[in-house]
Amino acid sequence: MKTGFLYGIVASSKTRVRCLFCGVHIPKANKCIEQHTNGARHKENVELMTENGITFKNNILYCKPCKLELSLEDSMMQHIDGDSHSNWIVAMEDLIDGEFISIEPYLTSEKEDAYCEVCHSPFQCTLQNIESHVNGINHRTNITEHLKPLNGIFPVENDDEVWCKICNTFIDNSPQSILEHIDDDEQHMFWFSSIEDLIEEQDITIKSFLANEFDNNAYCNRCHQEINCNTKSLEDHINSEAHLTHFS
Ligand SMILES: [Zn+2]
Ligand SMILES: [Zn+2]
Ligand SMILES: [Zn+2]
Ligand SMILES: [Zn+2]
Ligand SMILES: [Zn+2]
Known part of the structure; x- marks a missing residue:
């Protein structure tokens, strides 16, 4: 993932740039931009964005879970707090809780797959797929085999x-x-x-x-x-x- 100091910074006017992740304007001077992108709040926002499956590429802010291009005018925070996005996150966390399924590669990289650590298999990371995977007989069997030696x-x-x-x-x-x-x-x-x-x-x-x-x-x-x-x-x-x- 690209993390140079201009990452997330887009032109706004002749004298200012805008940080897409923090939703703030910054004077168009390398020193000011660098100061902003080194700041704690900016770093927190980049982390939050990554954890939420939001990527920034070719000047496009894209939310993978929602399969949605975010308008550059909207704030990223607003999207993360919005219903459709937070419902996805909550439903997903519910589904994978205790199931040994990792969705981090999906959220934080360009991979499209979730990974099941007990079945050792990747599969496309959608709510529907995960739901049918965790309820599948193979997964139930594998998870039981995995848990037996941890449970006496x-x-x-x-x-x-x-x-x-x-x-x-x-x-x-x-x-x-x-x-x-x-x-x-x-x-x-x-x-x-x-x-x-x-x-x-x-x-x-x-x-x-x-x-x-x-x-x-x-x-x-x-x-x-x-x-x-x-x-x-x-x-x-x-x-x-x-x-x-x-x-x-
Ligand atoms: Zn920022
Ligand atoms: Zn979203
Ligand atoms: Zn599985
Ligand atoms: Zn001792
Ligand atoms: Zn027992």
């Missing part, structure tokens, strides 16, 4: 069920019931929130505990030590002198 969920001998190590409970072996368990089961969610609260910023990892059926331990990277993976033992360890000494 293991296959059992009979293929009809899986086992949740955290809740010590059996779940129907279907993407729907597994995802429901991960997202909605109170006991399951409570375990995660309590443990994550505890180990946050403590350099303790539970990755191996979650991904390996017979691993009963969390691991402290600070003390290079295994700790039984339950709230009591973790709490004791975090408050132990050894851990606190390594901490400082």
Whole structure:
């Protein structure tokens, strides 16, 4: 992306130029323009524009999500705050929340595709496509496979069920019931929130505990030590002198 200091600056009159991103006029002198384009507000606006899929090329301000050329007279802010644009952003964020779909390449570069990290596939980034992708059986299956080792969920001998190590409970072996368990089961969610609260910023990892059926331990990277993976033992360890000494 072109980011020279004249980026976004268009002629306005004999004595002034206009910054399209900030909607302001600036005296037509390199020094003034440079000062403006180095300013915090201008940089924020360029970032905002990028995050919103608005590009500026050949003197055309174009909004990719809305597939709309913005008139140079309109302010970019007005467009971003406008209904059609903000509805798209909200609907999109809703759709991709928790789905491992990245739309950043679409918004911030010339790519037309969104990318699904669990299906490893790109597809054209429209609300309709994303909606059908996230509801598709392949995606539901892939996302379940991706989430199992992050959630302590293991296959059992009979293929009809899986086992949740955290809740010590059996779940129907279907993407729907597994995802429901991960997202909605109170006991399951409570375990995660309590443990994550505890180990946050403590350099303790539970990755191996979650991904390996017979691993009963969390691991402290600070003390290079295994700790039984339950709230009591973790709490004791975090408050132990050894851990606190390594901490400082
Ligand atoms: Zn500006
Ligand atoms: Zn737009
Ligand atoms: Zn997918
Ligand atoms: Zn569970
Ligand atoms: Zn430790």
